[in-house]
Amino acid sequence: MLRHMLDINGASALVTGGASGLGEATVRALGEQGAKVVIMDLEHQADKAEKILEDVEGAFMPTDVTDVDQVIAAVEKAKELGPVRALVNSAGIGWATRTIGKDGEYSSAHDLTVFRKVLEVNLVGTFNCIRLAATAMSGSDPDEFGERSAIVNTASVAALEGQIGQAAYSASKAGIVGMTLTIARDLAAVGVRVNTIIPGLFDTPIYGQGEASEQFKERLSVGCLFPSVSVLPRSTRRWPPS
Ligand SMILES: NC(=O)c1ccc[n+]([C@@H]2O[C@H](COP(=O)([O-])OP(=O)(O)OC[C@H]3O[C@@H](n4cnc5c(N)ncnc54)[C@H](O)[C@@H]3O)[C@@H](O)[C@H]2O)c1
Numbered sequence: 001m002l003r004h005m006l007d008i009n010g011a012s013a014l015v016t017g018g019a020s021g022l023g024e025a026t027v028r029a030l031g032e033q034g035a036k037v038v039i040m041d042l043e044h045q046a047d048k049a050e051k052i053l054e055d056v057e058g059a060f061m062p063t064d065v066t067d068v069d070q071v072i073a074a075v076e077k078a079k080e081l082g083p084v085r086a087l088v089n090s091a092g093i094g095w096a097t098r099t100i101g102k103d104g105e106y107s108s109a110h111d112l113t114v115f116r117k118v119l120e121v122n123l124v125g126t127f128n129c130i131r132l133a134a135t136a137m138s139g140s141d142p143d144e145f146g147e148r149s150a151i152v153n154t155a156s157v158a159a160l161e162g163q164i165g166q167a168a169y170s171a172s173k174a175g176i177v178g179m180t181l182t183i184a185r186d187l188a189a190v191g192v193r194v195n196t197i198i199p200g201l202f203d204t205p206i207y208g209q210g211e212a213s214e215q216f217k218e219r220l221s222v223g224c225l226f227p228s229v230s231v232l233p234r235s236t237r238r239w240p241p242s
Helices: 021-032 043-052 068-081 112-137 167-188 211-221
Strands: 012-016 036-041 058-062 084-089 149-154 192-197
Touching: 012 021, 012 068, 012 112, 021 036, 021 043, 021 084, 036 043, 036 068, 043 058, 058 068, 068 084, 068 112, 084 112, 112 149, 112 167, 112 192, 149 167, 167 192
Parallel strands: 012 036, 012 084, 036 058, 084 149, 149 192
Antiparallel strands: none
8 A cells, every 4th residue: 555644844834723722732743743834823822822933943923714814924924934735724713602592582592793703713714724725735846646735624523413502613613524525626636635633522722711611611521422521630631731
């Protein structure tokens, strides 16, 4: 069987949401393999990003994944650092709200602004980064196998088994799953691989802080069969580990 691994040593990589959680872990993993990493995250995450860049070669580009000009600027920065060989879409938001309220009033139904915002960031933002990064990737030289780059998107188990209050989040993640194969077919022509991961639960700042957040996480973890989150020591549940 042919074994081939994309060589990212000395190349550049883009990571959205790269200042926190899964994105941060990805930035560090890519850096360990010799990639120069452009962290694309919101401006208020600048301090966290700069701290990561003490350990990883690359740059922070303040980027809202839904903003065309900011994404192009980040992609251009990556091109300056080396051929763009990877994009990992990790930026994401969640918002727990039930479809209807408890009082029977129309005004208590799920806020459409919230629904649109979650789709805009998670689904439209992911596609925006793919289409612009892939445009830059298509102009780079392929390796001996004809491969130019790889793209990894982050969906969620909620795409397949959303829980109560996750209508917007589940829809956005199911959208990512749904578009993956189509985009993979589109980009195969230029030697760019496209995959989507569907993680289960892991403890990151996405769940917020405080008592309500702890209760929400406990409720979600009830669905974890084995190993159950409650049997894991607290220090192993969170990224970065405490
Ligand atoms: N934590 C989990 O249990 C879990 C499970 C399944 C999937 N996921 C997905 O994994 C991905 C990473 O989540 P995490 O848990 O590491 O969360 P996190 O909150 O630690 O990281 C998300 C990052 O995305 C950034 N971000 C938010 N909106 C953005 C925008 N518009 N533009 C650019 N950056 C933006 C945030 O600033 C943050 O740095 C998300 O897509 C999330 O939906 C998480």
